[in-house]
Amino acid sequence: MKEKSVNALLVVAHGSRRQQSNDEVSVITDKLRASCHDDYTIVHSGFLELATPSIPDGIEQCINNGATRITVLPYFLNSGRHVVDDVPEIVDTVSKQHPDVEIVIAPHLGASPLMVDLLIDSAKSVSS
Amino acid sequence: MKEKSVNALLVVAHGSRRQQSNDEVSVITDKLRASCHDDYTIVHSGFLELATPSIPDGIEQCINNGATRITVLPYFLNSGRHVVDDVPEIVDTVSKQHPDVEIVIAPHLGASPLMVDLLIDSAKSVSS
Numbered sequence: 261m262k263e264k265s266v267n268a269l270l271v272v273a274h275g276s277r278r279q280q281s282n283d284e285v286s287v288i289t290d291k292l293r294a295s296c297h298d299d300y301t302i303v304h305s306g307f308l309e310l311a312t313p314s315i316p317d318g319i320e321q322c323i324n325n326g327a328t329r330i331t332v333l334p335y336f337l338n339s340g341r342h343v344v345d346d347v348p349e350i351v352d353t354v355s356k357q358h359p360d361v362e363i364v365i366a367p368h369l370g371a372s373p374l375m376v377d378l379l380i381d382s383a384k385s386v387s388s
Numbered sequence: 389m390k391e392k393s394v395n396a397l398l399v400v401a402h403g404s405r406r407q408q409s410n411d412e413v414s415v416i417t418d419k420l421r422a423s424c425h426d427d428y429t430i431v432h433s434g435f436l437e438l439a440t441p442s443i444p445d446g447i448e449q450c451i452n453n454g455a456t457r458i459t460v461l462p463y464f465l466n467s468g469r470h471v472v473d474d475v476p477e478i479v480d481t482v483s484k485q486h487p488d489v490e491i492v493i494a495p496h497l498g499a500s501p502l503m504v505d506l507l508i509d510s511a512k513s514v515s516s
Contacts, residue, residue: 281468300511336465337463372510376420378506380423386495
């Protein structure tokens with residue numbers, strides 16, 4: 261019988277010199293953890309640069325917590341170099357060290373079919 | 389009798405040297421235009437730097453199309469300097485030239501209560 265996978269989410273952001281921006285990523289990660297615990301028992305974040313933990317450290321944290329399947333969520337709006345090249349390369353390198361763990365990368369945020377709904381909701385939040 | 393306002397949305401993004409990133413903003417703007425025409429008859433975009441139209445030109449475009457109320461939608465994830473200082477300063481300057489037009493600024497995307505739903509939906513889109 262196939263064992264049930266232990267699912268983790270890793271929110272991957274660019275990282276900023278402004279601590280407040282990094283804190284905002286932590287806040288959204290905490291909200292995510294509180295909202296999806298039925299499907300994803302482990303939720304962490306990792307930064308490409310300028311902040312810690314790094315993406316490899318974030319992945320290791322998920323694995324140390326028992327994850328057998330990790331979904332990397334790029335917290336980026338556009339499909340720039342970081343999304344297309346940097347994040348996949350880092351994930352690929354760490355993946356090779358953990359062949360027993362499945363790691364997949366979700367699309368960047370701007371590609372989400374829900375982005376339009378989010379924008380309209382945001383506009384309505386300031387309607388008179 | 390108070391005249392009904394003509395509502396516009398202006399998606400405001402940073403702008404990039406990569407044309408593809410700017411094109412992605414145009415795509416989301418087009419999707420928005422197609423989705424919200426009952427509430428917002430005018431939908432344009434504007435860039436802070438590195439791309440055109442500029443934010444003031446985007447606002448002028450809305451006004452030239454007949455907008456009496458413009459909701460500026462910051463297409464930014466974090467509440468960094470651009471969201472906190474730059475965009476409001478630019479909007480304030482243009483506002484003074486058009487005292488008859490109401491211009492409001494919506495929160496940045498990371499502040500949306502729908503962001504968690506978007507992230508979970510994005511994660512599920514790559515679930516096995």
